[in-house]
Amino acid sequence: MATTVAAPARVFGSGIRRREDPRLLTGTARYTADFTLPGQLYAAILRSPHGHARIRKIGSSAAKAAPGVVAVFTGADTEGVLQSIPCAWLVPNSDLKVAPYPPLARDVVRYVGDAVAVVVAESAQQAYDAVELIDVDYQPLPATVDPEHAVKPGAPQLHGEAPNNIAFHWTVAGGDVDAAFKAAEVVVRDRIVQQRLIPTAMETRGALAHYVPATGELTLWNTTQNPHIVRFIMSLVTGIPEDRLRVIAPEVGGGFGSKIPQIQGDFITVFCSMKLGRPVKWIESRSENYQSTTHGRDHVQDVELAATKDGRILGLRCTVWAGMGAYLSTAAPGIPTILHGLMLSGPYKIGAVKEDVYGVYTNTTPVEAYRGAGRPEATFMLERIIDRLADEIGVDPVEVRRRNLIPPFDNGFDVITGLKYDSGNYKGALDKALAHAGYEQLRAEQAEARKKGRYLGIGVSMYVEICGLGPSQVAGAVGFQGGLWESAIVRFHPSGKAHVFIGSSPHGQGEETTFAQIVADELGVSVNDVKVVHGDTDITPMGWGTYGSRTTAVSGAALAIATRKIKEKARLLTSHLLEAAVEDIDYANGKFFVRGFPDRHKTIQDIALMANVAWNMPQGMEPGLEATTSYDPPNFVFPFGAHLAVVEVQPETGHIELKRYVAVDDCGPQINPMIVEGQVHGGVVQGIGQALWEQAVYDANGQLLTGSLADYAIPRADVLPDIEVLSTVTPSPHHPLGVKGIGEAGTIASTCTVYNAVIDALEPFKVQSIQMPLTPERVWRAIAERKGA
Amino acid sequence: MYSADFDYHRARSLADAQRLLAAHPGAKLLAGGHSLIPLMKLRLAAPSAVIDIGRIPELRGISRSGDSIRIGALTTHAELAASADLQKSAAALAEAAGLVGDPAVRSRGTIGGNVAHADPASDLPTVLVALDARITAVGPKGERTISADDFFTGIMTTALADDEVVTAIAVPASVRGQGSAYVKFAHPASRYAVIGAAALVSIANNRCSGARVALGGLLPHASRVRSVEKALTGKPLDAAAIEAAAALAQADLGSNVAGDIYASAEYRTAMAPVYVKRAVAAAAARAGLA
Numbered sequence A: 001m002a003t004t005v006a007a008p009a010r011v012f013g014s015g016i017r018r019r020e021d022p023r024l025l026t027g028t029a030r031y032t033a034d035f036t037l038p039g040q041l042y043a044a045i046l047r048s049p050h051g052h053a054r055i056r057k058i059g060s061s062a063a064k065a066a067p068g069v070v071a072v073f074t075g076a077d078t079e080g081v082l083q084s085i086p087c088a089w090l091v092p093n094s095d096l097k098v099a100p101y102p103p104l105a106r107d108v109v110r111y112v113g114d115a116v117a118v119v120v121a122e123s124a125q126q127a128y129d130a131v132e133l134i135d136v137d138y139q140p141l142p143a144t145v146d147p148e149h150a151v152k153p154g155a156p157q158l159h160g161e162a163p164n165n166i167a168f169h170w171t172v173a174g175g176d177v178d179a180a181f182k183a184a185e186v187v188v189r190d191r192i193v194q195q196r197l198i199p200t201a202m203e204t205r206g207a208l209a210h211y212v213p214a215t216g217e218l219t220l221w222n223t224t225q226n227p228h229i230v231r232f233i234m235s236l237v238t239g240i241p242e243d244r245l246r247v248i249a250p251e252v253g254g255g256f257g258s259k260i261p262q263i264q265g266d267f268i269t270v271f272c273s274m275k276l277g278r279p280v281k282w283i284e285s286r287s288e289n290y291q292s293t294t295h296g297r298d299h300v301q302d303v304e305l306a307a308t309k310d311g312r313i314l315g316l317r318c319t320v321w322a323g324m325g326a327y328l329s330t331a332a333p334g335i336p337t338i339l340h341g342l343m344l345s346g347p348y349k350i351g352a353v354k355e356d357v358y359g360v361y362t363n364t365t366p367v368e369a370y371r372g373a374g375r376p377e378a379t380f381m382l383e384r385i386i387d388r389l390a391d392e393i394g395v396d397p398v399e400v401r402r403r404n405l406i407p408p409f410d411n412g413f414d415v416i417t418g419l420k421y422d423s424g425n426y427k428g429a430l431d432k433a434l435a436h437a438g439y440e441q442l443r444a445e446q447a448e449a450r451k452k453g454r455y456l457g458i459g460v461s462m463y464v465e466i467c468g469l470g471p472s473q474v475a476g477a478v479g480f481q482g483g484l485w486e487s488a489i490v491r492f493h494p495s496g497k498a499h500v501f502i503g504s505s506p507h508g509q510g511e512e513t514t515f516a517q518i519v520a521d522e523l524g525v526s527v528n529d530v531k532v533v534h535g536d537t538d539i540t541p542m543g544w545g546t547y548g549s550r551t552t553a554v555s556g557a558a559l560a561i562a563t564r565k566i567k568e569k570a571r572l573l574t575s576h577l578l579e580a581a582v583e584d585i586d587y588a589n590g591k592f593f594v595r596g597f598p599d600r601h602k603t604i605q606d607i608a609l610m611a612n613v614a615w616n617m618p619q620g621m622e623p624g625l626e627a628t629t630s631y632d633p634p635n636f637v638f639p640f641g642a643h644l645a646v647v648e649v650q651p652e653t654g655h656i657e658l659k660r661y662v663a664v665d666d667c668g669p670q671i672n673p674m675i676v677e678g679q680v681h682g683g684v685v686q687g688i689g690q691a692l693w694e695q696a697v698y699d700a701n702g703q704l705l706t707g708s709l710a711d712y713a714i715p716r717a718d719v720l721p722d723i724e725v726l727s728t729v730t731p732s733p734h735h736p737l738g739v740k741g742i743g744e745a746g747t748i749a750s751t752c753t754v755y756n757a758v759i760d761a762l763e764p765f766k767v768q769s770i771q772m773p774l775t776p777e778r779v780w781r782a783i784a785e786r787k788g789a
Numbered sequence B: 001m002y003s004a005d006f007d008y009h010r011a012r013s014l015a016d017a018q019r020l021l022a023a024h025p026g027a028k029l030l031a032g033g034h035s036l037i038p039l040m041k042l043r044l045a046a047p048s049a050v051i052d053i054g055r056i057p058e059l060r061g062i063s064r065s066g067d068s069i070r071i072g073a074l075t076t077h078a079e080l081a082a083s084a085d086l087q088k089s090a091a092a093l094a095e096a097a098g099l100v101g102d103p104a105v106r107s108r109g110t111i112g113g114n115v116a117h118a119d120p121a122s123d124l125p126t127v128l129v130a131l132d133a134r135i136t137a138v139g140p141k142g143e144r145t146i147s148a149d150d151f152f153t154g155i156m157t158t159a160l161a162d163d164e165v166v167t168a169i170a171v172p173a174s175v176r177g178q179g180s181a182y183v184k185f186a187h188p189a190s191r192y193a194v195i196g197a198a199a200l201v202s203i204a205n206n207r208c209s210g211a212r213v214a215l216g217g218l219l220p221h222a223s224r225v226r227s228v229e230k231a232l233t234g235k236p237l238d239a240a241a242i243e244a245a246a247a248l249a250q251a252d253l254g255s256n257v258a259g260d261i262y263a264s265a266e267y268r269t270a271m272a273p274v275y276v277k278r279a280v281a282a283a284a285a286r287a288g289l290a
């Protein structure tokens, strides 16, 4: 009788549990706020209550005299000590105007939350009490909060450097757009507002700075996505040399882009420690976080699509006013431009595109990357306008997409904006989503339901996104003031256990697990024998951080290559120890053996011991079993997918019920499918949040009206359906493991998927457009208006 | 945020609480803390002292006496929602308590704190008004009982004096032919009621023999919609009759409805009849089952 022997399960591709979780779930993880040093002081920041005002006078004597207060500092005290906060994405050919961004306001405050003064006291309680005693004489100035209005003549001006509040005007163009529109049989237009969102990481921002005057050394515990960038920027702003500066990102409770930039509080905390020579801690409250940590999105978009009557897309033309907030945050200018405009044509063959983007200063919290960063705003424009086209020409929206998709390709496709997509099978993802959802059946159910007065809607959105940022040469060419490579060290100890040190900085994505899987899979060691270390600039090699879905795509590639170097050294050492020719040494399942003689072998553990004791090394081979790789990717990676949502709308109240959500995402081979699923879940939900619930609202004076979680609605588990997560696998041709990023993918299509479904549900009412978030009132009004029309 | 400084006292008994209240003018009672502490953290409230009544045994528990159900002031929302007695005989109250905030809020927040705080968007006041509940309070002058109709007087204001402690809330147990229900339009962020509608209906001989209907979230305090009640009385509770009666809610609300950035006054006013209709229909269905 034949017996089948199961092949050993490959650890690459297995959904093992995250090793991060036990400490997170039992409350033993330690965040910045959990560290306390002897002699530590606490900083509380006084923030502007005005959207725009001149500071006439700051009276701080009462605060200075308050119990426990050690010092009160204002902007004047930072003169000559702190530089302006730099903007690190100087988008070229855009006439970019970087206005000074003082860590503590000087003379003028420009948004509610702008830092005005800081109290340092023996306890946090005393610091907050004393902040209330600071007396600031403000002269309120007119404010402007809407990026489209802020550029108009007569609008209040934020910065002398930037007339009409225009921080930059950037253009992307490819093909002959005017010709496309001339040739068009159909032109559809839309006005879309990508409302401002607040990232709402579970852990607010904060810092613990410890400056030691005797050595001139600063240790900074900081909740950041990129400790090496923090070290670089902190050094520029404070003058502390990089070699005296150690940045530790301990457990970091989510970032979503809002922990890329260095914000005012970080510099203020360091400044206080430098001045006082004692450790100083600052931790944002949630309401402070909503004002002072960066926001996302905030676009007003005019979109036009030129097409033929049978739905072939000829050209796309858009104008975008992108709110930047009061100052340019670290990466802000790159988001509505490079990460947005270059992705305009999505997964479709579009011969001509043109976009004008105005980056606009407004009296609001600075804007930064927010999960998806630029790509959701591009995907939404395209996927929405395609539905408008479908409606206009009376063709099913899925069919219109099919008629325009780029055919499958596995090694490079040049798009009109100048990018080269790495690999894609868009039709494959779409087919899978439709088959799984039962698209035809859903359409039949929808027709049936309408007869009974029930309004079901089906929405589809596709996406392709740019991530795995990216080739450093390209980074330089597009004005990013840093590199985008990553490095990894793999170090085997005598006992066969290994440490991995990476420069990127995971903060919830699970790379402590998946990176151990990479090493385990390449070398046949147990996952449990590999520890992944990150988030400390004194210990880890250089890296540019975790954002832009780049950690696995770039850092993971560095690790794979370092691991292969280890393998090569092990092979050489095996050949030496077994006295066999190196060409005759094979590797399988953790063993290096002489071809044809599997018993003559060394395990990786044997090799780790022999390399570390170094009793018998071949001529010229260094002792130890360690490899370092710095990896600069040759291209970005371009994950893609197709999403589908089913909603039901109650016209009576405007309530929307999300009934089904199907996500098909392709991030290439999956190291850990469970983690991929988790990333898709989180991403999809954040995108749905934009469609249905989230919006940062400012009044005309620049007051943030959604200043807490009681007003700003983030998604909750009980209002979401099960998310049906599927995937296709199209490897990246240039990544050593074929993998692409998945951290942001879910967010990119989900906003428009749900939006399209809602508009589809309202088809009988001929509703075409509703401002997001799609609150019941807005839906109800849209129906009422059409009924009245 | 950190609250301003305050003194903390723990009351061991109701008498102890009263003594502490008398000794510390400006003090605030603390029950579940889910309304008071957020206010203190935002420094919208800065009491000089806090008197914790959370562990006073005599303020706990749900008990039935005759045709009424007595609910101790410290009973949590979770306990209300899980009470078999309430589910059977004051269904709207159990239902509303189960819709308060989220599980954490429900396991700490209390009915006494909820009514004393009297947030216009709270759920329980609306139900208590519809159910004709009576609120018992103890003060220096002794004990008194206030009907829910008279208890809620404005935005976060009640008939309660500063030195009074709510000890219990009594709701009539529904009898055969009676049913009650609560339906809620929850704010997506706070989960408080944008609109809450509670109804208690009695059915005899297939006609409505009496109705009490209240709305929350719209006016400064939970209020009955008496034209709706009147229109329902004497009618068979079919869909058309309910809809016609519910439409009168708009007139009862008049122009006093408050809106906010999430939902305008106009929209809330337009939605009131929809929620009244749903609450009455659900209550009627229960009455039929009882």
Ligand SMILES: Cc1cc2nc3c(=O)[nH]c(=O)nc-3n(C[C@H](O)[C@H](O)[C@H](O)COP(=O)(O)OP(=O)(O)OC[C@H]3O[C@@H](n4cnc5c(N)ncnc54)[C@H](O)[C@@H]3O)c2cc1C
Binding pocket: B028, B029, B030, B031, B032, B033, B034, B035, B036, B037, B038, B053, B073, B099, B100, B101, B102, B105, B108, B109, B110, B111, B112, B113, B114, B115, B116, B117, B121, B122, B123, B124, B164, B165, B166, B167, B190, B191, B192, B193
């Ligand atoms: C996130 C969140 C969501 C919420 N969502 C809802 C919701 O959807 N619906 C809803 O109805 N409520 C909601 N609440 C409020 C919640 O129900 C509160 O628990 C409740 O309103 C107050 O009860 P408490 O026991 O927490 O009172 P506390 O906060 O302890 O006290 C509130 C006030 O009542 C006074 N007080 C307390 N007990 C007594 C007493 N026995 N006698 C006299 N005065 C007293 C206190 O002095 C204080 O002024 C929410 C709260 C939070 C934090």
